[in-house]
Amino acid sequence: SQTIHQWPATLVQPVGSPLSLECTVEGTSNPNLYWYRQAAGRGLQLLFYSVGIGQISSEVPQNLSASRPQDRQFILSSKKLLLSDSGFYLCAWSRGAEDTQYFGPGTRLTVL
């Protein structure tokens, strides 16, 4: 069966510090990968998606970036965090030809 991992589960960072969130998927190959952000009490905002290694599409221009160094690894980064980067970050995967997205447990990021 497939599983998706995210870490860390929670993170408190000062403004201006760097960020690296990691997502890995097990039990499948060549998945589509996604990064979402969810503000408190709000819906899901798609940040990045990837259909393959090194292929990243950005949905929202901002100070975040994503990379996919391996088939089942997706990394969300920032060089300098802003207060507005606080939120619940979710990684998801889907099979290339199917529509269902499966979400990880999320990372709660607080920027102070």
Add this chain to the structure above:
Amino acid sequence: QQQVKQSPQSLIVQKGGISIINCAYENTAFDYFPWYQQFPGKGPALLIAIRPDVSEKKEGRFTISFNKSAKQFSLHIMDSQPGDSATYFCAASPGGDSNYQLIWGAGTKLIIKP
């Protein structure tokens, strides 16, 4: 045209009652309509999904009703239970090569009162 409008924003239902959440869309190219359930502090999980070739899909106490001509779809939770208290998201996808482009509703926070 890419929006999915979800209502209500929040909903309180008595235990045993019927919870109804509605979504509307504009893009007629959408051909996949999932509902996700999210508990606090967790990622959303697929609850039930429908394609436009059927008008209704039922799984246990959860039913999706789909009205293609009105471009609307809804989630009905029968015999609502306190354990159903969660945030529910509808979504839509144009399918084909763009099937990764799930367009999300804003979510409905459902509270079931015991």
